Amino acid sequence: MVRRSSTLALASVIAVGAVLAPPLQEAPARAAVKAPFKAAAGCEQELVYGSPAKELPKQLWPQERLNFTDVWEHTRGKGVKVAVVDSGVDTSHPQLRGHVRAYDVTRSGLTDCVGHGTAVAGVIGAADMRDRGVPFVGVAPEAEIISIKMAVKASGNQSGWAAQAIKKAVDLGAKVINISSQSPDLPDLRQAVHYAQQRDVVIVSVAGNLTDQTKQTPQKAYPASYPGVISVGALSKDGTLAGFSNTVTPVTVTAPGQSVVSTWPRNSYKLDDGTSLAAPYVAGTAALIRAFNPKLNYQQVKHRIETTADGAQAQGTGSGVVNPLRAVTTVGTGGGAAAAPAAGVQRVSIDQPAPEDRFGRNMALAIAAAALAIAAAVGVAAMVIPASRRRP
Secondary structure (H helix, E strand, C coil), X not given: CCCCCCCCCHHHHHHXXXXXXXXXXXXXXXXXXXXXXXXXXXXXXXXXXXXXXXXXCCCCHHHHHHCHHHHHHCCCCCCCEEEEEECCCCCCCCXXXXXXXXXXXXXXXXXXXXXXXXXXXXXXXXXXXXXXCCCCCCCCCCCEEEEEECCCCCCCCCCCHHHHHHHHHHHCCCCEEEECCCECCCHHHHHHHHHHHHCCCEEEEECCEXXXXXXXXXXXXXXXXXXXXXXXXXXXXXXXXXXXXXXXXXXXXXXXXXXXXXXXXXXXXXXXCCHHHHHHHHHHHHHHHHHHCCCCCHHHHHHHHHHCCECCCCCCCCCCECCHHHHHHCCCCCCCCCCCCCCCCCCCCCCCCCCCCHHHHHHHHHHXXXXXXXXXXXXXXXXXXXXXXXXX
């Protein structure tokens, strides 16, 4: 992980994912002789091939686990701008085409030379194309995605790109920012997060990845560890915390981060692992909340995501697994007045313990005391009366 640059160590996170991720399926023999995809001009590395839509599994476990399509009868995120502060986005991908605006702070061009940003954007807002045989969908398909390119490769990134990208996203009107990368605590990064929060922007970031292969020393990841930032750990397919998910970083909630399928450059798809793929599920949920409850501020959105999560299991899981439907429709967990429900919408509430019935309790105690007194009197009478009858 790059430690001497204020640019987030995005490429190191990507490298971890590349080591862990299994392929979608066994590659055909002819694929072995293909030359790797040469990225466009301005990219200094080669990008691996993804898989075509026809090779995607019919059932995708993150979608089944989170069941976020149930929220779509209420909102699909329309009107909310979500910034993907990452490696850029392939805006020509069929599931992203037409609702991504792209910007670049690296001066290397808009092309996603790494693929990571395209994958993150897909989890957040890939269009629903299930009627065309594509099973993968994004959490908030009607949200507007703003791609802010701030990473190009593992080393050589200019100092300040991440902070610049966050501020750029805020100035462009983003109400949610996803930054699926990790960094040390740096002054310009801290200031950029403060700048966003002052302008009521939800920031979602990663707890970070730690594996035996990278030999990293466990430590807090930033911006996830800053106050008010929603920090996301990775959930594995068996429902437990993924082994690579950093438990040193304070975690708000978890989301699927193992064997996650998403969009990839060149109109393809890729399966990968990492907290960097868990965070966009939560960013998409934040977009749904802000679309349906526009009066909630960024702190109330975070609070709502925390209080509606599906129960913590262990260290590093925070409040539990993000629950999009409960987060959007639950009343009274925003830390303030919630927006009135739309016509025809039935919202659910978190069960609360019944209020203590002090009157009933006191009455019961009084009755019990009276009963004891009567019993005592009867007992005394039973002993005294026979004795009096025996007197001469």
